[in-house]
Amino acid sequence: MRSEEVAKGKIIEVRGTVVKASGLSGIKMNEMVRVGELGLIGEVVRVEGDNAFIQVYEFTTALKPFEPVIGLGEPLSVVLAPGLIGNIYDGLQRPLSTLEGFNVSRGYSADPVNYSKKWRFVPSAKVGDDLAPGRKIGYVDETTLIRHYVLAPPNVRGKLTYIAPEGDYTVLDKVAEVEMDGERLEISMMQKWPVRLPRPFNERLQASEPLITGQRIIDTFFPIAKGGSVAVPGGFGTGKTVLLHQIASWANSRVVIYVGCGERGNEMVELLKTFPQLKDPISGRPVMEKSIMIANTSNMPVAAREASVYVGVTLAEYYRDMGYDALLLADSTSRWAEALREISGRLEEIPAEEGYPSYLASRIAAFYERAGYVRTLSGELGSVSIIGAVSPPGGDFTEPVTTHTLRYVKAFWLLDPNLAYSRHYPAVNWITSYSIYSRELEGWWSRVAEDFKSVKGKAMDILVKEEELRNIVRLLGPDVLPEEQKMTLEAATMIREGFLKQSAYHEVDRYSPPEIQYYLLKLIIMFYERALDKIKKGSKVDEIRSNPLYLRIIRAKYEIKDKDGFDALIKEVEAM
């Protein structure tokens, strides 16, 4: 992008994170600017003649009127190149690991990736090839898990006139050249992309494969498909963050982008601490080798929260374009919405509900629209899945951010404070949660086990019945129930304890592959059906409960690790 005529103006007012400046003729909406003597980073959010309102991405303490404001000529963009994986960035893609000292100093700039590091480039295109946007021209192995394909930038089309031979190059070195409109254009391994603009793809496809998370209630009952969008609303302490961390750790996606948006610093540290040690369930390599973290914690400047989710999703799209399944986790989208509200308030816009701007819904919709399973420009299959935590004030799901989000996502896992209070984690409510993908993924699950659908259906029936029975018990006590119904309550307890509850901190329990999910549920259903037979023949629920198999089935999730173990237990239940 060219910036011959840089806009230069001065501050006329500082109002928290919003600055009003004058003398900025020619400044563009959403253009990045440097504000004040410290060169704080900001973005133009309103233009009025030569005046502009700027949302500043850093703290504005001691910023004064008459200090300079300089336009940078381009919108907020991210650098896309090998070297992104394994990094932790702030909301503006500034690396936090190379920052000196202990604090995030204002106005600092740093390269998002190492510009002098040499990567082994292997070409795949040849001179004379027709290069179209998104086409692969070669690759470097970014980590042992990620073969990073070098793609023709989305605005480049023409004949390839040069391709670098295999060798070591920095991300700035020329690796190819294209003739376009009579001009020769150099291509390096690095490109920039404006974060608020979705990256292009060929076509959107129907998702048909699950994103396996290893979390039983999700994969079995409320699955997410590759390319799906999910919201996780829940009050404080209901388990949003732990669930997102678990999914980041265990999901079978090829790339994970974790955005800590306005949340706790220590939670990012926890990821930094665990990701290098956790093994990706597919490759056995450290999860860090497929992850990028973006941290804009709650004490960091508000406006950058707003940017951070866009930075995250753009990185996810970039890896999608290489033909990967990328997963974006955002904790919490409510903080992003609150940042919108705060900026909007300082701009004195007319608020809609609870002070949020009227464009809240459309922003949320546009964000989740960036999820999808697609055919990329180079003709491959790739996906961006988005899972966003929502933090409703007072745990009230009727507040604007929750209600708007639920309109636009295809699945939601509603976290229930009562489950959380009784330490039932993940506290996903199985009656009110929903996934549109449940049906689409039936085919896939039938390959795990033919009767998966029926086992799952029976389990859900028991849980739904439990709801009704509990209402009766609450009023009249359990003695009024016939033994069969008491057994249904016992079966529901077994499903809760032995299947739905899943400890994030137990070595074995925290990750449950699909077959094990099936076995655990199957065991309970078999036990229940045998028990009902016995009850018909006169047995009492108390006797059945004291059968050692009861506790062994409940504890199977901790204690049985392989197929043989489950087969043996199934035999015992059959013989019961």
Next chain:
Amino acid sequence: MSGSVSYSSVVGIRGPLMIIRSDGRLGYEELVEIEVAGGERRLGRVLQAGSELAVIEVFEGTQGIATNNVKVKFIGKPLELPVSNELLGRVFDGLGRPLDGMPEPVGKEEWDINGLVLNPYKREYPDEFIQTGVSVIDGMLSLIRGQKLPIFSGSGLPHDAMAAQIARQSTIARGEEFAVVFAAIGVPADTAMFFRGELERSGALRRSVLFLNLAEDPAVERIVTPRVALTAAEYLAFEEGMHVLAILTDMTNYGEALREISILRDEVPSRRGYPGYLYTDLATIFERSGRITGKKGSLTQLPILSMPADDITHPIPDLTAYITEGQIVLSKDLYHKGVYPPVNVLMSLSRLMKDGVGKGKTRQDHKEVSDQLYNSYAKAMEVRALAEIVGEEGVPESSKKYLAFAERFEREFINQGQYENRDIETTLNIAWDVLSTLPESELVNISEENKRLFMKGIKAEAKP
């Protein structure tokens, strides 16, 4: 001190806010000194800095100020606190000015009370168990060095006694490496006196710094008090290498002061009149805790806040719990039952407990025992609710044990003396004893190994 000091005049006044002519010389959040006729001096801070006018919040309020009787002096920098070892043993007002009749401490440096933004990458994950000697905390809500763990309370509940007990029992016997920073934020003088007395009695007063904004002190000042206190705490923790416990009470008064200013500024309110930035603002206070890679000290925060109308969904407790690493919720019911500390364990949480307990830290059965207590107590509460409707006779035999368990859990495990200091072994042993009220088949959270090792006398004969 900044070289350029200049003066200005007042254009308008609204509540504690003052509009002054600044001609662009004032920066955002900078400090001004207001000289009222007669020589009284007040402090104010810039909320909005324009090229002609600026909006100032006056910490001590604007009573008696007219547009023509004051001089406003620009200090040219934000509010700062002189920091050094000399802070220890001292008492200051809510803005950091000495209240104990001694001179201003000589600062090694002056620190901006807003603190700096700690790079999350440089944080060290908190995982060191603090033994508070209070069973319900140590056993089920473990406090970790560098954690921020608030107490949510109601009027008349013993939150002060509890905080004081934690401060006494967790710091004593730690030699010279600890410090207590106490910030009173709009609380009655006797509350401040109580803490002072408790610190004195335990000999911790000379390792303490007190910042007092009392109920009768100006409300606007409360916006600054926790920040001043945390600046002192950060200094002691990260420069002097001490393990600092910061007690901030009552953060609800802080939130109310923030709301007052916000309303006067005609800002668009979000919930219940509180400003939309309440979350962010509270986060800039609570996130000032933790540990830093390569530094010796730690900053643990124990904020106290009263829940207006006992409502945990009120914006102040709600947003606090979204930021802090858990919450300790006190219960009127338990209090009326005579249980001290009256902690509602099911509503309470310590998010950092998991990495601070277990083998090598406390005891290998700690986690499972804690999980089991939560699980069983939650079940017991359901049985209790049932018993209230159908009567105890209507409760099935198999569930009756839960009623007995709940009683024992509350009276023997949770309940303890205000001056009773239980070590973690004792706490866990009481837990096992209380759990033994239940049949073994109910202990679904506990592994065979831990049952074998710790379930004394209960199942000794089972294994050959």
